[in-house]
Amino acid sequence: MPAPITEEQNRLDRESLLDAAETLFYAHGIQAVGMDRVREASGLPLKRIYRFFATKEDLVVAVLRRRDRRWRESLTAHVESVAEPRERVLAVFDWLAGWFAEPGFRGCAWINAHGELGPSSEPVLAEVRSHKRAFHDQLAAWVSATGTPVAEPVFLLAEGAMVTAGISGDPAPAAQARAAVEVLLGH
Template sequence: MPAPLTAEQKADDRELLLAAAESLIYASGVQAVGMDRIREASGLSLKRIYSMFRTKEDIVVAVLRQRDTRWRADLAAFVARFDDPTQRILAVFDWLRNWFAGNGFRGCAWINIHGELGASAPAVLAEVRAHKAAFRAQITALTESERPEVADAIYLLAEGAIVTAGINGTPEIADVARRAAERLLRTGK
């Protein structure tokens, strides 16, 4: 009988699994990726995978949570480089443009998965909503000196740019959204 896994081995296996699942799901979609593909890409046995996650839906939720943490932290680190509050807000769109232009950009993972699964996977839907609420809160915190409707408009410009870039494959849409945000911040309308 093999020796029990250490906490470090368990954590490593979890990270390996989630990295493989995220890559496959983001590239191909949830329904197109079977557990055998996840097993093969992660190098873990199905028995090991199911000992960590009871269902594929549980894996998708974990992938989205991990991606949310990384995605929002990367955005926060990027905008924190700017001292001026207005420049911090506009930097959101610069960060988005960099993301859109990145290799393998396929739009918003949360919107893609929601489009695939809709309300049929309540735990996934809750995770999608949690990410969108957290992103909105992040934008609101950046725009704290502005009126609430300005924060809402900036959030919607960012979300619209994400969706449009995902559909059209045009990173430049972030520049269009940035210019609109700049006008909005300048005029308050």
């Protein structure tokens, strides 16, 4: 009889599964990646995968939720390392430029997920909206600290830069959006 699976092994297998699924979904698209491919990449049997996540949709939501936490933590750490409020807002676009220039950048995972599944999956749509709302609220707080009421256009510039960089494969939209934000914030 095989040894029972420990909590630690469950945690490690779940993380390995999420890593494999995130890499595949981001690189190839959610709908293009079947569960057999996730099984192969994770090294876990399908039966075990479905014990963690009853459906592919549940797996997608978990991937997006975990990515959201890491993405926003990284952004926050970068921005909050800057002291002056105006420079903090501009640091958002510096962080975006670094992200856009990463090898394998394929745009915003939430925008991509929305494009693939948003109209047909309420749980995915809810997760995408939750991420965008959280990003909006954090960005609005940073903009508010400048005393300039331009949170909405700054948010739209950030989102537009993500879409444009994802489609063009060029990180330049971050710098272009940053320049526009500099004008909005004044000197």
